[in-house]
Amino acid sequence: MAGGPVRKAKRAGGGSQYPIQGMEFLKSKGQHILKNPLIVDSIVQKAGIKSTDVVLEIGPGTGNLTVKLLQVAKKVIAVEVDPRMVFELQRRVQGSSHASHLQVIQGDILKTELPYFDICVANIPYQISSPITFKLLSHRPIFRCAIIMFQREFAMRLVAKPGDSLYCRLSANAQLLSRVDHLLKVGKNNFRPPPKVDSSVVRIEPRNPLPPVNFKEWDGLVRLCFSRKNKTLGAIFRQKNVVALVEKNYKTYQALQGALGSSASTDNGATDLSMMADAGSGRGGGDAEEGGGGQGMDVDMDGGDMDMDDDGDEVTKGPVNKYKEMGLAVLREGSFEDKRSSKLSQDDFLRLLASFNARGIHFAN
Incomplete structure (x- = not known):
């Protein structure tokens, strides 16, 4: 203009x-x-x-x-x-x-x-x-x-x-x-x-000062949650690609921790917000309502047969998958399993991210 x-x-x-x-x-x-x-x-x-x-x-x-x-x-x-x-x-x-x-x-x-x-x-x-x-x-x-x-x-x-x-x-x-x-x-x-x-x-x-949060982590979680903003978080974290992402990021984080020690996740990304720039446009708003909610989420996984939920998304079924259970455990502990992203406040997302991080689950990759 x-x-x-x-x-x-x-x-x-x-x-x-x-x-x-x-x-x-x-x-x-x-x-x-x-x-x-x-x-x-x-x-x-x-x-x-x-x-x-x-x-x-x-x-x-x-x-x-x-x-x-x-x-x-x-x-x-x-x-x-x-x-x-x-x-x-x-x-x-x-x-x-x-x-x-x-x-x-x-x-x-x-x-x-x-x-x-x-x-x-x-x-x-x-x-x-x-x-x-x-x-x-x-x-x-x-x-x-x-x-x-x-x-x-x-x-x-x-x-x-x-x-x-x-x-x-x-x-x-x-x-x-x-x-x-x-x-x-x-x-x-x-x-x-x-x-x-x-x-x-x-x-x-x-905001000055900025909230004490790793912005790459924040955006990774929010991107995932809004991939299906009207589905419950429990349904999202049962999807095959989401479980695969949790597994991949958990293993990556553990490897980084072993190589770098506890400093591996101290940067809060305060001056690099470029990853948030595709968060929305005037037409689409960036909800990514189609697709699994982020890059690197089409990884095949072992440990469990697949089934489809009501929206046609692949969900884990059969033998217990520990990474799915890790994610669902975080949701249950915080009473998030039946909640939807479209209703979550800033404080809710911050609390949810802190709970995942405490379990060694990260979203920066």
């Missing part, structure tokens, strides 16, 4: 490009111009910018939002991939009193090493919402907050609570690392060209 000039536009042939004074805005690249100045003002106001703040703006376009940010911030760092937009943005502020307070970085936000900033304000391309979100949350030092325009469905997944229909892996991961609040809905007609979906502005405030 790009914040550009409010000018009359004629529709180009094919409906995919809108020329504005010789510049074509490409919907395929997420270039939709926010044309409502009241929404621009509201975004700036809700950001709570101080006169001493450095603001990071992602996808400034031709600068509608940038100009407003420069009026209240000490400095604005704008990251823009389109060289035409960079030129227009620089031309727009040239000769003004704010020109010296603007730094423009031309490049792909996902490949750019971000400098220090206090607040992030962005109208982003919706197709990269998830990787941008977790790139920001992995940034150090921790910033104060981010005010971001997302596709509405993605935004509602970010803020969804346990029991909500949109609650998913994305919700759990984002809310572990930050406080997320919905600020306002923005209809598609506030943009030129209008996107196919409505949008929402969300405030993301990173």
